Amino acid sequence: MIPNLPDYARLIKERVGLHFDNAMEALLKTALSRRMAERKINDYYEYYEQLRISQNEFDSFITLITINETYFFRESDTLDLICDKWIPRLLQQRSGPVRILSAGCSSGEEAYSLAIKLHEKYLGAMAQRIEIYGCDIDPAILAKARNACYSSYSFRGVEPRIQQRYFTRSGNLYRLHDEIREKVSFHRTNIIKEQLLPEVDIILLRNVSIYFDTPTRRELHGNLLKMLQPQGALFFGNAETLANNFDILKLEQEEGIFYFCHHRETAKVAPAPRVAVRIAQLKTVAEQDAPAPAAQQNSDWLKKARACLDEKCFSEAEKCIACVLRDDPRNQDALLIQGVIALEQREFSQTAGNAQKILAQDEWSAEAKMLLGLAMMWQHQTQQAIAWFKQVVYQEPGYWPAHYYLAEMYRQSELRQPAQRTYRVVMQLLNDEISNPSSVCRLRLPIVFPGHTFRFLCEHQLAQFAHQSG
Ligand SMILES: C[S@@+](CC[C@H](N)C(=O)[O-])C[C@H]1O[C@@H](n2cnc3c(N)ncnc32)[C@H](O)[C@@H]1O
Structure with a gap:
C-alpha cells in the first residue's frame, strides 16, 4: 500500500503528461519499489520529496515508467x-x-x-x-x-x-x-x-x-x-x-x-x-523600466476603465478610454475595453472595427479574435463566428469560453457531434480548473465568464442531446 500514490501520479502527469490508469498504476508501483530499494529509502513521503525537488532523481525515475516499445519499419x-x-x-x-x-x-x-x-x-x-x-x-x-x-x-x-x-x-x-x-x-x-x-x-x-x-x-x-x-x-x-x-x-x-x-x-x-515574444515579455518587475509619466497615467486610466466596466458604468469607462486613446490611439488595451463596451451596447460594427485595429498590429491577438467571434455570434453570423472561435481555441486551447461559444455555434448549425464533443471539452477544462486552479487560461479580455453558470449550461445541453438520441 502506497499512501501517497496519487501524489506521485499527479507529479508525473504534470511534468511529462503520463496518465496512470489501472495498467499504468502497476508500472508506477513497481518502479517505485525498485528505485526506492536502489536508493535505500523506505519512506514513500521522503522519496516523493526527493523526486519533486531533484531533477536528476526525476530523470532516473522517468526511465522506469516510460514504455519504450518500438521496432524498425513499424506501420x-x-x-x-x-x-x-x-x-x-x-x-x-x-x-x-x-x-x-x-x-x-x-x-x-x-x-x-x-x-x-x-x-x-x-x-x-x-x-x-x-x-x-x-x-x-x-x-x-x-x-x-x-x-x-x-x-x-x-x-x-x-x-x-x-x-x-x-x-x-x-x-x-x-x-x-x-x-x-x-x-x-x-x-x-x-x-x-x-x-x-x-x-x-x-x-x-x-x-x-x-x-x-x-x-x-x-x-x-x-x-x-x-x-x-x-x-x-x-x-x-x-x-x-x-x-x-x-x-x-x-x-x-x-x-x-x-x-x-x-x-x-x-x-x-x-x-x-509568438512564444518568443511571450518569453521576451516575461521580465520580472525589477527588470522592467520605470514607466514614463504618460504611460503611468494611461495605465491608471485603464485600471479605472476596467473598474467602471465591472460596475457596468459604461459612460464613465468610455471617458477613461477616450483619455488613453487621445494620447495613444493604437493602445491595444484601450481598444479592447472600448470594443467590449460597444459589444455590451450592441454596437457591433464598433466592436469589430476595434478588433480589426488590434489585429492590424498583432495578428495573434486571441482577445481581438474572441471579440470578433462574439460580435458575429450576436449578429447571427454563425459560420463567421465559428471561424473566429476556432482560431481562438487553436491558439489558446485551454481557454474554455471560446470552446463554449464554439459548441453553441455548432449546436445552432445542427452539427450535433462536434457540438457534443466541444461541450465535453468545456466540462473537462472546467473540471481541470477546479482540480488545478493555476492551470486556468485567461485572456486580457475584460469580460467575466462565470464557470459555474457555463458548467450548468453545458450539462443542460449534453442532457438535451442525450434525451433526443435516446
Ligand atoms: C511506445 S514509445 C513509441 C516509439 C515510436 N514512436 C514508435 O511508434 O514506435 C513511446 C515513447 O514516448 C516517450 N514519451 C513519453 N512521454 C513523453 C514526453 N512527455 N515527451 C517526450 N517523449 C515522451 C517515451 O519515453 C517512449 O520512449
Whole structure:
C-alpha cells in the first residue's frame, strides 16, 4: 500500500503528461519499489520529496515508467507515404532543408527507418536536403538511440536485405552503419511543454499519445503546432488519429493514411515567434523600466476603465478610454475595453472595427479574435463566428469560453457531434480548473465568464442531446 500514490501520479502527469490508469498504476508501483530499494529509502513521503525537488532523481525515475516499445519499419505504410509523396513535394517547394521529427522516438528505430528509406530513395542528395531529428523524455533510451545497437527484437518485419545492407552483427546485437546513424540527431525534449525549433515539416508522433489523457493530448496538439511548418503534417499511429482530432488542426487523408495539417486560414502564420515574444515579455518587475509619466497615467486610466466596466458604468469607462486613446490611439488595451463596451451596447460594427485595429498590429491577438467571434455570434453570423472561435481555441486551447461559444455555434448549425464533443471539452477544462486552479487560461479580455453558470449550461445541453438520441 502506497499512501501517497496519487501524489506521485499527479507529479508525473504534470511534468511529462503520463496518465496512470489501472495498467499504468502497476508500472508506477513497481518502479517505485525498485528505485526506492536502489536508493535505500523506505519512506514513500521522503522519496516523493526527493523526486519533486531533484531533477536528476526525476530523470532516473522517468526511465522506469516510460514504455519504450518500438521496432524498425513499424506501420511502414506511413513511412512510405512520407518518403514517396511528402518529401518530393516539400523538396520541390523550397531550396532549404526539409526537416522530420520523430517525437517520442524511444530507441530510435522510427527515425532510423526513415533515414534508411530516404537513403534508399535519394542516396547522397539526402545528406544536404533532409534533416531527421528524434526526441524523447527518457535520457536512458536516448543514449540507446544514439548508440544504435539493436537486438533481433527490433527487426520484426525487416527485409533481410535491408538488415544485411545497413547493420553489422556484433555478438547478439546489430550495429547500424554510421552512414545512416549520422543522419539522425537526438534531443532530450518534453513534447508536452517544450518545443524544438526551428519548425519541422513532418512530425511523427506515433504510439505516444496513448499514454496521455484527453486534456494532455489537446495540450500536446497545441505545442506540436508551434513546431510544425505552415505546410507541414503531423502523423499519429493509425489507431490513434481519431482520438487526437480536436478540430484544432485539419484532419486530412492521403492513400488511406490520416494526418493533421494547419487549417488554410492559419497556414500562413508561424506560431513560434509568438512564444518568443511571450518569453521576451516575461521580465520580472525589477527588470522592467520605470514607466514614463504618460504611460503611468494611461495605465491608471485603464485600471479605472476596467473598474467602471465591472460596475457596468459604461459612460464613465468610455471617458477613461477616450483619455488613453487621445494620447495613444493604437493602445491595444484601450481598444479592447472600448470594443467590449460597444459589444455590451450592441454596437457591433464598433466592436469589430476595434478588433480589426488590434489585429492590424498583432495578428495573434486571441482577445481581438474572441471579440470578433462574439460580435458575429450576436449578429447571427454563425459560420463567421465559428471561424473566429476556432482560431481562438487553436491558439489558446485551454481557454474554455471560446470552446463554449464554439459548441453553441455548432449546436445552432445542427452539427450535433462536434457540438457534443466541444461541450465535453468545456466540462473537462472546467473540471481541470477546479482540480488545478493555476492551470486556468485567461485572456486580457475584460469580460467575466462565470464557470459555474457555463458548467450548468453545458450539462443542460449534453442532457438535451442525450434525451433526443435516446
Ligand atoms: C511506445 S514509445 C513509441 C516509439 C515510436 N514512436 C514508435 O511508434 O514506435 C513511446 C515513447 O514516448 C516517450 N514519451 C513519453 N512521454 C513523453 C514526453 N512527455 N515527451 C517526450 N517523449 C515522451 C517515451 O519515453 C517512449 O520512449
